[in-house]
Amino acid sequence: MRFLTKINRNYLVPMLTVLFILSGAGYFVLRVISNYGARERLLSTEYLVGRQIRERGTVPSLYPLIEVRQTENEPEIVPSFKKVTIRNEIEGENEEFLEYTSKVNISGSWYLLKIRQSTIENEDLVLILAFTLLLLLAAALTISYFSTHRLNRTVWSGFEKNLHAIEEYSLRINQEISLQKTGIEEFEKLNAIIAGFTEKIRSDYTMLKEFTENASHEIQTPLSVALLNLEEILQEDINEEVFKKVVIAINSLKRLTALNQNLILLTRIENRQFETVAEININRMIHSKKEELSLLIEAKGLEFIVHEQGDFNVRMNEFLAEILIGNLLSNAVTHNIPKGSINILIRQDFLRICNTGESHSLTNDNIFNRFVSSRPKSSGIGLAIVRQICDTHHLDVEYTKGDLHCFILKPKR
Amino acid sequence: MKILIVEDEVELLVAISNYLTKETYICELAENYAKAEDKLASYEYDIILLDITLPDGNGLTLIDRIRRLQKNAAIIIISAKNSLDDRILGLDQGADDYITKPFYLSELNSRIKAVLRRRQFDGTHLVTFNEITIDTESRSVTVKGNTLIVTKKEYDLLLYFLINRNRVLTKEAIAEHLWEDNIGSADSFDFIYTHLNNLRRKIRMAGGADYVKTLYGMGYKFSGQ
Numbered sequence: 001m002r003f004l005t006k007i008n009r010n011y012l013v014p015m016l017t018v019l020f021i022l023s024g025a026g027y028f029v030l031r032v033i034s035n036y037g038a039r040e041r042l043l044s045t046e047y048l049v050g051r052q053i054r055e056r057g058t059v060p061s062l063y064p065l066i067e068v069r070q071t072e073n074e075p076e077i078v079p080s081f082k083k084v085t086i087r088n089e090i091e092g093e094n095e096e097f098l099e100y101t102s103k104v105n106i107s108g109s110w111y112l113l114k115i116r117q118s119t120i121e122n123e124d125l126v127l128i129l130a131f132t133l134l135l136l137l138a139a140a141l142t143i144s145y146f147s148t149h150r151l152n153r154t155v156w157s158g159f160e161k162n163l164h165a166i167e168e169y170s171l172r173i174n175q176e177i178s179l180q181k182t183g184i185e186e187f188e189k190l191n192a193i194i195a196g197f198t199e200k201i202r203s204d205y206t207m208l209k210e211f212t213e214n215a216s217h218e219i220q221t222p223l224s225v226a227l228l229n230l231e232e233i234l235q236e237d238i239n240e241e242v243f244k245k246v247v248i249a250i251n252s253l254k255r256l257t258a259l260n261q262n263l264i265l266l267t268r269i270e271n272r273q274f275e276t277v278a279e280i281n282i283n284r285m286i287h288s289k290k291e292e293l294s295l296l297i298e299a300k301g302l303e304f305i306v307h308e309q310g311d312f313n314v315r316m317n318e319f320l321a322e323i324l325i326g327n328l329l330s331n332a333v334t335h336n337i338p339k340g341s342i343n344i345l346i347r348q349d350f351l352r353i354c355n356t357g358e359s360h361s362l363t364n365d366n367i368f369n370r371f372v373s374s375r376p377k378s379s380g381i382g383l384a385i386v387r388q389i390c391d392t393h394h395l396d397v398e399y400t401k402g403d404l405h406c407f408i409l410k411p412k413r
Numbered sequence: 414m415k416i417l418i419v420e421d422e423v424e425l426l427v428a429i430s431n432y433l434t435k436e437t438y439i440c441e442l443a444e445n446y447a448k449a450e451d452k453l454a455s456y457e458y459d460i461i462l463l464d465i466t467l468p469d470g471n472g473l474t475l476i477d478r479i480r481r482l483q484k485n486a487a488i489i490i491i492s493a494k495n496s497l498d499d500r501i502l503g504l505d506q507g508a509d510d511y512i513t514k515p516f517y518l519s520e521l522n523s524r525i526k527a528v529l530r531r532r533q534f535d536g537t538h539l540v541t542f543n544e545i546t547i548d549t550e551s552r553s554v555t556v557k558g559n560t561l562i563v564t565k566k567e568y569d570l571l572l573y574f575l576i577n578r579n580r581v582l583t584k585e586a587i588a589e590h591l592w593e594d595n596i597g598s599a600d601s602f603d604f605i606y607t608h609l610n611n612l613r614r615k616i617r618m619a620g621g622a623d624y625v626k627t628l629y630g631m632g633y634k635f636s637g638q
Contacts, residue, residue, distance in 0.1 A: 221422045224515035228428040231518050234581045240629045247583055247631045254585060257515055295592060299604040 004148045004156070012144060016137065023133045027126060034125065035098075038117050039081060042100040045115045050104045053111065064097065067114040075103045075112045084116070095120065158182035162191060169198065171205045205271075212267045219260050227253050255379070262381045265323070266370075269388045274317040282312035282409075283346050285325045292326070296333050303341040310348035314411075316393045324389045327382040328353050328407055334378065335405065343404070349411050354404040364399045414529070415439045415457070419449040419472065420464045420491065425514075429462070432518045433525075446470030453479060458486045460525060465492040465503065476506040487528040491516075517586045519577040526576045542575050543637060544621050556619035566591055567612045574625065574635035583632040609633070 049068060052060050059068045064086045079102035088095045097116040104111050162179045169177050177198045179191040230250050234243065268274065286306060290297070297304055314321065332342045332355035340356035360374035368387040373380030390397045394412045399405070416438045420426040423444055430440040441456065443449035446469040453461075453475075461479060465472035472490070479486055488508040490500075500511045509528045512521060530538055530549050538550040544557045552568060554561040563571065569591050574582075584602040591608075613623055626634045 220514045221425060225422065225424045225428060227515045228425065228432070228518055231586075232428070232432065234583070234632070243629055244631060250583060251585055253515075292592075295604060299607075 004151060008144055008148060012141070015140065019133070019137060019140075023129070027129055030125065030129065038098050038119070039100070042081070042098065042115050042117055046100060046102055046104075046113055049113060049115065050106065053104070053106050059111070064116050067116075069112045069114075071103075071110045071112050074105070074110050077101055077103060077112070079103070083119070086116070096123075155182075155184060158184075159187050162187075162194075166194060171202060176202075208267075209271060209273065212264055212271070216260070216264045220257065223253055223257050223260075227257075259379050259381065262379065262385060266381065266385055266388055269320065269385065269392055272392055274320050277315050277317055280314050280316055280318060280321040282314060282321075282325065282351055283308055285321055286329070286344060286346065286351075289322070289325050289329050293329055293333055296330075297342075300333065300336060301339045302333065302336055303339075304344075305341065306344045306346070308346045310346065310350075312346050312349055312351050314393065314395065316389075320389050320393070324386055324409075327386050328409070331382055331386075331407075332405075335374065351409040352406055353409075354406040357405045359401075362399075363401075367399050368397070414459045415441070416460045416462065416525075417441045417443060417449070417452055417456075417458045417486075418462045419443045419446075419467070419475070420462070421445060421467050422464075429518070429521070432522075436522060446472075446475065449475060450478065453482050457483060460487045460489065460528065462489050462491055462521075463508070465490055473502060473506060476503065476508055480507045485532070487532050489521075489524055489528060517589070519573075519580055519582055519586055520590055523573055523576045523590065540572065540575050542578060542624070542635075545571070545575065545616065547572055547575060556616055556621040559619045561615055561619055563612065563615060564608075566608050567615070570608055570612055574633075577635070579634070579636045579638075581628060581632050581634050587633070 045066065049060055049066060052058060053068070059070070060066055061068055079100070081098060081100050084097050084099045085094045086097055087093070096119045098119055099114060099116045102113050102115075104113060158180045159182060162182070165177060165179055177195060179195060182188060182191070227250060230246050230253070233246050234250075238246070290304060290306075316324075329342075332353050335357045336342065336355050337357060343352075343354040345352040345354075358374075362372065362374055366372055368383050369380075370384040371380045372384075387397055389395070390409070396408075396410050396412045398408045400408070414437075416433055418426055418429055418433075418440060420429065420442075421444055426442050426444060430442055433440050438460075441452055441458070443452050446467045449463075449467075461483075463472050463475060463479075467475075472492075476488060476490075479488060488510075490503045490508045490511045492503075492511075492513060503511055509531070510524050512524055526540075530540075538548060540547040540549060546555045547553070547568075548555075549572070554563055554568065554571060570587065573587065573590050584605050587605055588602045609625065613625060617623060624635050624637060626636060628634060
């Protein structure tokens, strides 16, 4: 529900209710007042009738308004008001009257008085009241409807534009968010908060980016120093035991280097810092990566089969595409058995890489997690990078195992 | 050969310069942008090893200055940044090659030699060791005057050995030189044996001596002694 609709509903509903109740009450009060006035008039007519009989000795009669009858005895009635219906001979229809019945004793004679007054004028009054009420309600609703529209166009337009600006805002553009001035205190306050907020996020984002770059520099420099010095120790006249220890130290440091580079890469992908995209043909990528890995494939004596039933094209960063396919393929090679096989199927929007390999407990749910690996020597970061690349490029990657270990790559539905 | 090394990490600077001095280069050191600028203004260099990330300036802008002041100097960028953009930017600005930290000193040596050969500073494109000669222009190998038919990998391997003669090289360093990044996922580097043994056999058949020493199954040394 839009803000204004909500306000209107919250405002109009009680207002209409109060209006209804007040008009209802007004109607009843008016009825009581007019009733009271009618009775007063009937009583005053009774007095005038009595006075005319007493002073002039004539008995007035004006049917159906005034009806006087002389009686021999005192009429057995108590003066009272009641409603009666009398047929109007001229108009030929029944009319409602308020009737006052009383008795007077003038010079020893008893008279029975019936004085009436039409109630039609009262009914008319009520009708006018109801009509006015209806007009009032209709006017209130119409005004509210048009003012909502006007407010939407004027007061709220700035707010809506700013909402749109926030929706469209991207950290990667590295610009301050531009919000329109609305001239309304509350909205200006909101704008100030949002501007401050995005500025904070932007500076954090920039810091994170810089951290990634600095971390690479800071970690790799000491690694370089250690490696260069170890390499120089190897050149000295050392015995076999020391030689082997130094080589192991060098190789461990090299693994640490690779791990560090991969973690930095992972962060850079997460931060979407690879923006240049091109149309990448996965078929071509598979062939070029196969060439690069041919040495390892031959060394393990693997059978490498590629079935191409169509072209798989993706819009993505070329460097990331190389890493994506490279990691999947080298995964299929590394976790393979000697004299095993790698089967690749490429169709339109579909890639499946299957390889023979030893069974392990990893599943689709955890094989892509960081630092998860079936073998102690691998860091378990290659497939985490694969999934990170897929997540940022509308791709789906899935792992299944049966006789063969298979990875399926396709666009996200 | 005179080399200027621009690197803000002093320990790295010293390690590189010690090694290059042993390799008979004359090394000058600069640990920041300002010092590098000073040196470039007063002396001529054959090679400049340049770290991009310096505390007081961007190494990339220094390339411009070098190209204006010393047209003939070869530039090799050293950087921890493994970003593709920096590499392309550096090469676009006129750097000759690019090496990322951490690297093997033998790899650095091989890059320096390659750059020098390309710029013909040695006045020759021949690399010789006793009876073995490599012509880097025609990419051919001769042993005692007989042309050796070698594969691309065998050629690269032999050149690497000749450039880094008398130096202990681990299997990993050799693998990284020949196959670059694609080798990271290998379980073992035993496949180097195949290429090395083929090469040794070919040299022997052509009447050459076997100069390759195996060190405890973990490394090799190409040496005449």
